[in-house]
Amino acid sequence: MKLTYQPFELELKHAFTIAKFSRTSTPIMLVQLEYEGYTGYGEASMVPYMGESHQSAAAFLRKVDVAKFTYPFDFAFINSYLDGLEAGQPAIKAAIDIALHDLNGKLLNQPCWHLFDSEPASMPVTSFTIGIDTPEMVLKKLKEAQGFKVIKVKLGRDSDKELIETIRTVTNVPLYVDANQGWTDLQQSLDMTYWLHEHGVQLIEQPIIKTDIESNAWLSERSPIPIIGDESVQRLADVTKAYGVYNGINVKLMKSAGMYEAHQMLLLAKKLGLKTMIGCMSETSCATLAAASLAPLCDWADVDGPFLTTNNPYAMPGFEHGKWVLSDDAGLGLKTLPQW
Numbered sequence: 001m002k003l004t005y006q007p008f009e010l011e012l013k014h015a016f017t018i019a020k021f022s023r024t025s026t027p028i029m030l031v032q033l034e035y036e037g038y039t040g041y042g043e044a045s046m047v048p049y050m051g052e053s054h055q056s057a058a059a060f061l062r063k064v065d066v067a068k069f070t071y072p073f074d075f076a077f078i079n080s081y082l083d084g085l086e087a088g089q090p091a092i093k094a095a096i097d098i099a100l101h102d103l104n105g106k107l108l109n110q111p112c113w114h115l116f117d118s119e120p121a122s123m124p125v126t127s128f129t130i131g132i133d134t135p136e137m138v139l140k141k142l143k144e145a146q147g148f149k150v151i152k153v154k155l156g157r158d159s160d161k162e163l164i165e166t167i168r169t170v171t172n173v174p175l176y177v178d179a180n181q182g183w184t185d186l187q188q189s190l191d192m193t194y195w196l197h198e199h200g201v202q203l204i205e206q207p208i209i210k211t212d213i214e215s216n217a218w219l220s221e222r223s224p225i226p227i228i229g230d231e232s233v234q235r236l237a238d239v240t241k242a243y244g245v246y247n248g249i250n251v252k253l254m255k256s257a258g259m260y261e262a263h264q265m266l267l268l269a270k271k272l273g274l275k276t277m278i279g280c281m282s283e284t285s286c287a288t289l290a291a292a293s294l295a296p297l298c299d300w301a302d303v304d305g306p307f308l309t310t311n312n313p314y315a316m317p318g319f320e321h322g323k324w325v326l327s328d329d330a331g332l333g334l335k336t337l338p339q340w
Helices: 054-061 076-083 089-106 135-144 160-168 186-198 212-223 237-242 259-272 287-297
Strands: 003-018 022-035 036-043 127-131 149-154 176-177 201-205 227-229 248-251 275-277
Touching: 003 054, 003 135, 022 089, 036 089, 036 212, 036 287, 076 089, 076 160, 076 259, 089 287, 127 135, 135 160, 149 160, 149 186, 149 212, 160 176, 160 186, 186 201, 186 212, 212 227, 212 237, 237 248, 237 259, 248 259, 259 287
Parallel strands: 127 149, 149 176, 176 201, 201 227, 227 248, 248 275
Antiparallel strands: 003 022, 022 036
C-alpha cells in the first residue's frame, strides 16, 4: 500500500464567525491510499481551534506504517493503532480512516453507505450554516441558501435575537442554532430557548461551556427545544458522558477520527436514547460524502461544507431537495476534477 498526501488551503466564501473565533480559510490535508490498482481518498479539515495544522498532520503521517493496513481491513484495530501513535490529532486520523473506507468500498465494489447499512431513502435534509455577521451580510448569505430546507445560525453574542429576527424577515424555514458555548447566564439561556422556540428553532447546539455539566443538564431538562452536545462530544467515550446531560449529540468525522468511530458513536447514542446529528467542519466533497454516507442513520444533518467554500478540488456531489444524493458508485462516490 502507498500513502501520499498534499496540503491544501480551503477558502471560504465569507469570513466565518462563531461565538469566539473567526476565519477566512481552513487548512486541509488531502490523503490518498493506493492498493492493488485502487485509490482511496481521505481528508483532514483542521479548523484552528482544534489544534491541528499542516505541520502536525504531516508529522503524524510520517509515523504511519501502512503495512499495518492489511486487507480485509480491521477498522477497530486500525482505529486503535492510530490512537496509539499519538494522542489527539483526530482530523488527520479521520483522513486515513476515510481513505481506507473509500478503498474498502472500491475493493468490495460497494458504496460506503451500503456497508454501514445506511438507507439513502432515509437521508435527512442538511442545513446551510450562517455565521455571526451584520444584518446586511446575513441577508446576502441567505440568498446563497436558496434550495435549502433548513438554515443553521451561529449565535453566542449580544446580537443573537437580531440575527434571528433578520432571518425571519425573509424566510420561515426551520432553523437550527449553535451557540458554540457562548451563553453564560443560565436563566437568560432558558428564556432564550423559549424565545427561539417561538421563532421556529428546532435544536440548539452547545449553548453553555462544555465543562459546566450541571448547567447543561439543567438547561436540557427544561428547554422546549432539544439541546445537542457538540464541543463536549468528541470521541466514543464522550457519548456515555452526554447521557443525562444533553438531549442529543453532534457527531463530526473530524472529531471522531473518522467513519468507523462515528458509526460506533451513532449506534451507542441510539442505544442510550439520544438524538443524533451529523455535522462537519469546513470540508471538501471528500469528507462531505463520507459524512453523507452516515447521515441516513441520524435525526439531523449539518453537512454543508462545499456550499460555503470557493475552491473545492473535487466535483460537487448530487444535491436535491435540500438533501445529499447517495450514488451507487463503489466507495465514497467521489469524483475527482482533471487537475487532481
